[in-house]
Amino acid sequence: MKTKRNILFLASWFPSKKSFFDGDFVERHAKAVALIHHVTVIYVVSLNEISEVKKEEEQIDNLKIVRIYFPSKSKIQNQWTKFKLYIKEINSYPRFDLIHVNVIYPVGLVALYLKLTKKIPYVITEHWTGFLPQDPAHIPFVKLFLMKKIVANSSFLLPVSDNLGKAMSNLGLKQQTKTIRNVIDFEIFNSTNHIKNEIPKFLHISNLTFQKNCDGILKVTERLWKDNYVFELHIGGNGDLEPFYRYKNTSDFADKLVLFGALSQQEVAVIMNEANVFILFSRFENQPCVQIESFACGLPVIATDVGGISEVFPTGFGQIIPSENEEELYQSLKNILENKTHFKSKKEIHLFAKENFSMQKIANDFDEIYNKVLK
Numbered sequence: 001m002k003t004k005r006n007i008l009f010l011a012s013w014f015p016s017k018k019s020f021f022d023g024d025f026v027e028r029h030a031k032a033v034a035l036i037h038h039v040t041v042i043y044v045v046s047l048n049e050i051s052e053v054k055k056e057e058e059q060i061d062n063l064k065i066v067r068i069y070f071p072s073k074s075k076i077q078n079q080w081t082k083f084k085l086y087i088k089e090i091n092s093y094p095r096f097d098l099i100h101v102n103v104i105y106p107v108g109l110v111a112l113y114l115k116l117t118k119k120i121p122y123v124i125t126e127h128w129t130g131f132l133p134q135d136p137a138h139i140p141f142v143k144l145f146l147m148k149k150i151v152a153n154s155s156f157l158l159p160v161s162d163n164l165g166k167a168m169s170n171l172g173l174k175q176q177t178k179t180i181r182n183v184i185d186f187e188i189f190n191s192t193n194h195i196k197n198e199i200p201k202f203l204h205i206s207n208l209t210f211q212k213n214c215d216g217i218l219k220v221t222e223r224l225w226k227d228n229y230v231f232e233l234h235i236g237g238n239g240d241l242e243p244f245y246r247y248k249n250t251s252d253f254a255d256k257l258v259l260f261g262a263l264s265q266q267e268v269a270v271i272m273n274e275a276n277v278f279i280l281f282s283r284f285e286n287q288p289c290v291q292i293e294s295f296a297c298g299l300p301v302i303a304t305d306v307g308g309i310s311e312v313f314p315t316g317f318g319q320i321i322p323s324e325n326e327e328e329l330y331q332s333l334k335n336i337l338e339n340k341t342h343f344k345s346k347k348e349i350h351l352f353a354k355e356n357f358s359m360q361k362i363a364n365d366f367d368e369i370y371n372k373v374l375k
Contacts, residue, residue, distance in 0.1 A: 004062075005037045005370060008096040008120075010086070010110055012103035013127075014043040016067050021207075021238045021262060025127060025160075025289055026102040027065075028183045032363040033100070034063035037370070040093065041065045044085045046072035053085065079106060086110045096120055098370055101154070103128055104173075105143060108150035115153055121373050123156040125180065127286055129211065131167045132307065134284035136210075144171065151175050155373040158366075161287040161308020178369060181312065182289050183362040184296045184353060188265050191298030191350040193273045200231040200337060203275035203299075205268060205290055208239025213281045213304075213324070218244075220281075220329045222253040229337045234271065236260035272297040277336055282306055283323055295353035298346025302332050314352060316344035 009030045013023030033039050039062060047069045058065040068085050072078060087110065090096075099111045099122035111122040130137035139147070151157055151168075157175040159165040165177045202221065206212040214235065221233045235244065236259050248254045263271065268290075272278065278294040278301045285307035292312065294301050301318035303309045310320050319341070321328040335341045343349070355361070 002036055002367065005097040005374070006094070007033060007037045007039045007370070008090065008093075008099045009033075009039055009041040010099060010101050010107045011041060011043050012105060012107045014041065014045075014067075014102075016043060016045050017069065018045050018047060023102070023127075024265075025182050026125075028185065028359075029102065029125060029362065029366070030063060030065075031060075031185075032183045032359040033366050034061060035359055035363045036367050037062065039063050040096070042068070042086065042089055044068045044070070044082045044089070046070055046078045046082070048072045055089075082106070083110060083113075087113070090114065098122065098374060100125065100366075101150075104147050104150050108154075109146065112150050112153055121155045122153075123158055123369055123373060124151065124154045124175075125158045125160070126164060126168065127160055129164075129284055129286055129307075131164060131171060131173075132284050132286075133167065133170075134306065139171075148172055156369050158369065159286070162311055163308045164286045178365075179308075179311075180362060180365045180369070181287050181308075181357060182292060183359055184289075184292055184357045185265065186296060186354055186358055189269045189272070189293050189296035189353075191273070191296070191346040193270070194298065194346060195274045197274065197276060200277075201275045202231060202233045202277055202279055202333065203271065204233075204235045204279045204281075205237045205263070205271070206239065206280075208235075208237055208241070208244070211283055211285075213283050214244070216324070216326050216329065217279055217281050218247060218253075218257075220326050220333065221256075222251065223330060224333055224337070225253050225256055227334075229334065231333075231337060232256050232258055234258040234260065234275065236263075238262035268293065269297060272299050275299055277302055277318070277333070279329070279333075280304065280309070281323075281329060282309075285309055287312070292353055292357045295349050296357070298350045300343040300349070302329065302336075312356060314344070316342075317349055317352070318343065 054069045056067045101124040151173040157177045158180045280303040287308040304323040
C-alpha cells in the first residue's frame, strides 16, 4: 500500500477570478496527484477590484485548493505582498513532505525560501514557452539568474516535453530531469460521442495569440474555399475574437467560418467530437493540451513540427508539417477533403491517449519522482 504524503502545490499560474483559464493544466496535474496523495494547492494573486485580502477554500476528496486574493498595487509591492501571503498561509499548516512548484517564476522563490529555512525539498513542473528560442519573450538577466538558483536547489526538473527540457538546459537551468506530460480527464474526453458530419469540419481552439498562427489558418482555409472545396472552419477559444469578427465581416468566406468564445472542458470535448480534423498551426509549443485532448476524442490532428508535438504523435494520427508552411497546410487539408488521407481508427487514437495521458498514469509518474526524492 502506497504511503499518502502531504504534497504542497505552489503555482505561478492557476485558474482564479483573475483568469478562469490560466494554468488549468496545473489544476489537472493536482487532481491527478490527489488520486494517490493529500494535495494542498495554494495560489496567491492580486486583483484590482478588491480593497482587502480575501481567501477562498475548496475541498475535493484529497485535493484542497486555497486561493488568496489581495489588492493590486505596484509591481514590486505586489511581489512582496504575494511572497508574505504565501509564507503566512503555508506556516498555518503542519509540515508538508514535499513542495511541487508549477512554473518556476515567481512562485519558485517561495519554495527556495522554504527549502533553505525548513529543509522541505521541492520539484518543479515547467510549462512556459518563454524558454524556447522561437518565443519572442525575453528573459531579463536578474530573472534568469533567480530561475537558475531555483532550479539548482530543486530535486527534480519535470518539463512537459523533452524539447522544453533541452531548451531550459541550454539556458543554464540544469537539474536531473524527467519529462512528465500533461494529463487528460477521460470522463470528459472520449470518442464515444462522435457525430458524423455531412459537411467536413476543421477545428482550432486556442488563446488565439501570435503563437498559434491563426492568420495562417484563415489564409489557407479561405484559399481552399475559393478553390471550391466544401467544408466549415470552426475557430475560437479564450482569446481576443474581435479581429476574427472583423475578418468575418469583410470576407466572402464568412458563411463557412464559425466563431466561438471560451469553452469549458466539457464543451471542448463536445465540439471535438463534432469535428473531422483539428488544426494546430503553431509557431512554437511545449506539449499542447489540445493535441492530446483531440487524440482522446479519436480526432486526427494536423500540426506543425514544433516543441514537443512530434514526441507523442504516432503514424496515422494526423500529419506533422513544417511551421509557417501554408502550402503544406493547404495540401494536407486538400488531401483530407479529397479522401486521399487515411487515419487510424478513432478507437486506436483514443486508446493511445488513455495509455499515455490518463490521470492515473501521470499520478504514478509523479509518485515515482516523489519517492526518489523522499527515500
